[in-house]
Amino acid sequence: MSWITKTFTSSIGRKIIMSLTGLFLCTFLVVHLIGNLQLFKHDQGAAFNTYSHFMGTNPVIRTIEWGLVLGFGFHIFEAWALTRRNKAARTQGYAQWHAEKNSEWTSRNMGILGTIILIFLLVHLYNFFWRARFGGLPKVGGANPEVRDLDNLYLAVVDSFHVWWYVLLYVLAQISLGYHLWHGFRSGFQTLGLNHRKYTPLIKYVGYAFAVVVSAGFASMPLYFFLFTNPQGEIAANAPSLLHTIASAF
């Protein structure tokens, strides 16, 4: 083995890959969340369909997409490799074990939380990404020449978010993601050695805020469409205006 492979198969090296990919995925979440806010524009999906057309066809985005595939791939692979190593490090367990007295639940259950995220991810990718890219969604149609030839992903979103178990899966997955980030955000910095008495408390609270905003933001989408739109994607009069206000800022 060369020094490079030795470095990145060592326990610390694997964790460094874990944290770099994890923090990279955090930046992806920001972009994905802001982009999806177009769903709240109250325009029958015009802005959202334009945005998703851009994301699906722009060569720069399509290239970055491969980075995302690698990011997820390495993150998941290292999660598996580290979990295996950590299990082997204690084959005989304790009769009594009170880790809840010395640590947070989320930090001890990153693997379970990650697995829920992974299951969600596969369903999510099939449902939206796969159908948008390869599935031949119906066109928007209608009179507006700017959007009528675009794939109507908005309506696919509306359809999915009227299925109760789908909404449930989304919300559960976002709660898991929230907990994953609750620990993961600050943990990623610590793994990279970025710990300083001046900044670590800040990183911790930014991480908590990030976890809450991101998971609540994503969870709001299925809930909003389930509760406040009809199957044609028309917004009910009593829908809360906050999300629309936020979306209009972008």
Add this chain to the structure above:
Amino acid sequence: MAGSNPNAKPMNLTLNVWRQPNRTAPGKIVEYHVKDISPDMSFLEMLDVLNEDLLHAGQDPVAFDHDCREGICGSCDLFINGRSHGPEKGTTTCQLHMRKFSDGDTITIEPWRASAFPVNKDLSVDRSAFDRIIQAGGYVSVNTGGAPDGNEIPIPKEISDRAFEAATCISCGACVAACKNASAMLFVSAKVSQLALLPQGQPERKTRVENMVAQMDKEGFGACSNIGSCAAECPVGISLENIAILNREFLAAKATSNNLA
């Protein structure tokens, strides 16, 4: 926290103790009863009482590790009621007093559990994996010749304080025992940052961290998930900041050392 109470009543306790005849034989939890335990006794003295009872009854006493009994050697590696060194924060087992328990309590006592720490017998654990990690790099080279003057090398007070904090690690292994991953990162990080902070540690700075981490992995300890059980259970309060220092020492050494192997 109640101090020693001369009127405190002696306690009767039920003990669930891990018994294992040797390294390879399977072990099991065995129930014992001890009577008239003074609240002023240390936990180890309570076990001495149990062992006297066992000897009088012609049975094999419980093997457990201990040496200084004053909280400095790090030998007394007992996992008590699901926690390293029992319920009290910042103490070794020898400094844990029976007044932390109540009459009628059931106490479960197990050895450290880690693949890298095999059980010798009962509660006695082989922690020589730690010695091999230290041998791999936890030292500084010293020149022969006349002894250098004590204050010859200037070291800022803040640096010497931080190095000293890291140096207080007593190699007890409570961090490994408490960690879900049986990771030795807190122990290794204490040694690495202590020496990385001091001028005397500079000659071996890069090889030290490379070799100690390689040995840590070879011994079969787990990786760090930044859970923090280790620091919470460490009897001397080694902080997680040391693990961050270890991570960056490792990364910097790997990126810049001349070692291609």
